[in-house]
Amino acid sequence: MTPSTIELVPAAEDRRIARHAAAAIVLTVAEAAIPLPLPGVKPGLANIVTLVVLARWGWREAVWVALLRVFAGSLLLGQFLAPGFFLSLSGAIASLLVLGLAMHLPQRWFGPVSHSILAAFAHIGAQLVVARLWLVPHDGVFYLMPVFAAAAVVFGLGNGLVAARLLHELGRGSEPAEKNPER
Amino acid sequence: MTGWRHWLRPGDSVVVVLGALVCVWSALAMWRGGAPDSALIRAGGTLVAEVALTRAQMVEVEGPLGTTRIEIAPGRARVASDPGPRQYCVRQGWLERAGAVAICAPNEVSLMLTGRGADYDSLNY
Numbered sequence A: 001m002t003p004s005t006i007e008l009v010p011a012a013e014d015r016r017i018a019r020h021a022a023a024a025i026v027l028t029v030a031e032a033a034i035p036l037p038l039p040g041v042k043p044g045l046a047n048i049v050t051l052v053v054l055a056r057w058g059w060r061e062a063v064w065v066a067l068l069r070v071f072a073g074s075l076l077l078g079q080f081l082a083p084g085f086f087l088s089l090s091g092a093i094a095s096l097l098v099l100g101l102a103m104h105l106p107q108r109w110f111g112p113v114s115h116s117i118l119a120a121f122a123h124i125g126a127q128l129v130v131a132r133l134w135l136v137p138h139d140g141v142f143y144l145m146p147v148f149a150a151a152a153v154v155f156g157l158g159n160g161l162v163a164a165r166l167l168h169e170l171g172r173g174s175e176p177a178e179k180n181p182e183r
Numbered sequence B: 001m002t003g004w005r006h007w008l009r010p011g012d013s014v015v016v017v018l019g020a021l022v023c024v025w026s027a028l029a030m031w032r033g034g035a036p037d038s039a040l041i042r043a044g045g046t047l048v049a050e051v052a053l054t055r056a057q058m059v060e061v062e063g064p065l066g067t068t069r070i071e072i073a074p075g076r077a078r079v080a081s082d083p084g085p086r087q088y089c090v091r092q093g094w095l096e097r098a099g100a101v102a103i104c105a106p107n108e109v110s111l112m113l114t115g116r117g118a119d120y121d122s123l124n125y
Helices: A012-032 A046-057 A059-076 A083-102 A112-135 A139-172 B010-030
Strands: B038-043 B046-052 B057-062 B067-073 B076-081 B101-104 B109-114
Touching: A012 A046, A012 A059, A046 A059, A046 A083, A046 A112, A046 A139, A059 A083, A083 A112, A112 A139, A112 B010, A139 B010, B038 B057, B038 B067, B046 B057, B067 B109, B076 B101, B076 B109
Parallel strands: none
Antiparallel strands: B038 B046, B038 B109, B057 B067, B067 B076, B101 B109
């Protein structure tokens, strides 16, 4: 009789996703401790991890890392299934879709900073739509759009620069920088 | 700070500038408090015309005393002439804010500007 225990053997890819997601979750939790003047305006430091994973390991892994971060981060912060969770989930999905398109821009001209800013705009766009349709059914939410747009540019630029630098440092490090089946 | 510029690729700067433009555009579009969109013209209490404040034009309205001429210009409107005796509505001059009203009571004509973020919800007299 064969033993009936099912053994799940994590592949190297699984371990990598878990490692990156853990880093992203740490950043999410750390960021939650920063007092912010306006709900919804936050740096989104965890997206640095998403950008790095996107550039080094492709879109599919970036999706895994970003969504795991949204779910686990909200569980840790007690936000799971609260309005804030749906806002971050919609923002994450929209920015992942935009990242999927933006990564095909010419590499010579557009780097992580472009990806980061475009994703940040997708993020606020989706959040505003969800907030307008569901949380604040009034056009008043769009009154805050300039604030969110400014945050998207500033934090998108900051995160993108950090990601670009990290990618450079990692590229020189021990891990191989290739393994991109899509490209 | 200069060291960080090293990580920007040429297209990235374009994206940053475009993002900044979106900020400016959204601030101008969302925060123009009190700017009127259109003019409501009433005669004898009924609405006779709703005119967008986009291009210059004249609107003539008939009342019991005669013709009131309303001048529409981009972003503003005024009562240009009125047969009333005291000319209060004409002397009000250009109306430039949402919610502003000029009433030519003798000729039963009123001009009201509407738009987002009006100063008043309604005026009664």
